[in-house]
Each structure stands twice: as C-alpha cells, then as structure tokens.
Amino acid sequence: MRTMRQSFKQALTLSLLLSALAGYQPAFAEADKQTEPDAHSAHKSMDWPGIYNGLLPCADCYGIKTSLALNKNNTYIMIYQYTGKSPRDHVEKGKFTWSDKPDTIILTPRKGNTVRQYLIGKDTLTELDKNGNLVAGEQASRYVLRRQDVSSEPPKHGGH
Numbered sequence: 001m002r003t004m005r006q007s008f009k010q011a012l013t014l015s016l017l018l019s020a021l022a023g024y025q026p027a028f029a030e031a032d033k034q035t036e037p038d039a040h041s042a043h044k045s046m047d048w049p050g051i052y053n054g055l056l057p058c059a060d061c062y063g064i065k066t067s068l069a070l071n072k073n074n075t076y077i078m079i080y081q082y083t084g085k086s087p088r089d090h091v092e093k094g095k096f097t098w099s100d101k102p103d104t105i106i107l108t109p110r111k112g113n114t115v116r117q118y119l120i121g122k123d124t125l126t127e128l129d130k131n132g133n134l135v136a137g138e139q140a141s142r143y144v145l146r147r148q149d150v151s152s153e154p155p156k157h158g159g160h
Contacts, residue, residue, distance in 0.1 A: 052125045052145035061085035068118075068125065068145055070096065076107055101132060123147040 049072045055063035062084035069077045078092040094109040099117065107116040117128040127143040129135055135143050 046120060046122065048120050051148045053148050054145035055083065055142070056080075056127060056145075057139050057142045058082060058085075063142075066145060070105075070125075078107070099132065104128070104132065118145075 049070050052066075052068045052070070054066055056066050058064045061082045064080050065083050066078065066080045071077075074097065075095050076093070080090050080092070081088065092109050092112075094107055096105045096107045098104070099106050103120045105118050105120060107118065109115075117132045118125040119128055119134065123146060125145040125147075126134065127145070134140065
C-alpha cells in the first residue's frame, strides 16, 4: 500500500511539475532555435515529448527509479530515487540539445556537471555511456526508460 501511495505521489508531483513548465520559455530557447540542426529523424518524425520511467542500474543499490519528462521547448525534469538506499527523491531540471548523432539528445542540468545522453526510440529512451555509445553486456537492457502515456487516466486502486 505504501509503495502504491509513493508511486501515485511521484506521478502527481511529476504531473504538477510538467504543468508548471508547460508555459516556461527560458531565455536560451530563442538562441537554441537559431543553431538547431535540421536533420534529426526522431526530432522531426517521432512523438518524443512525454514522461519516461524505468529502473536504471546502480552500483550500490537495487536500482535508480527514474522518471524523465521531456518537454517540447527542449527542457526536462528528472526525478530519481536510489531504491533500497534512500527514500529521498532527487529532482534535476535542465535543458537538452540534439546531438550530431542521429536520434540522440544531451541532457544538461541547470546545476552540477553530470551531462547525460539518451538515444530516442519508439516510446523509449536508452541511456548511453559517457562517450555516447550504447551500453553493452548483460545489463544493456536495464538502461531503457519506457514512455508513459500522459493522457491516460491514473490507475484505479481498491474497490471490488
């Protein structure tokens, strides 16, 4: 029951944050429009804005429970939690740019210097290594975040 409440609380928090950012147009957005490359197939052809969820690998915990919201104005919000280590939610906000590599975005947080790269697929985001390459090996499939349809109704709880 507690886990369901936490999941619902996280989904509600993320929804509220997305609503707040819907009208947010940072000063750097205008400059980005002028330098944005023309040929990125996912950027032009896929419906990539939305919320992506998953449990990413962690060296010293069960996994990193991650929700990443990509906005049309090239901003993002990431909420993550080190499962089994700390119940605290960490929130990261920033902007993303399209890489020279096809279908790849680079997340740059407002604070800190941990830049992340993701490969955009059909309803998925795959976290790439620090060099922008797919992670290989047994753990490779664990680096995928799956898109959650933001227009769907929240799950119903209880009641028989």
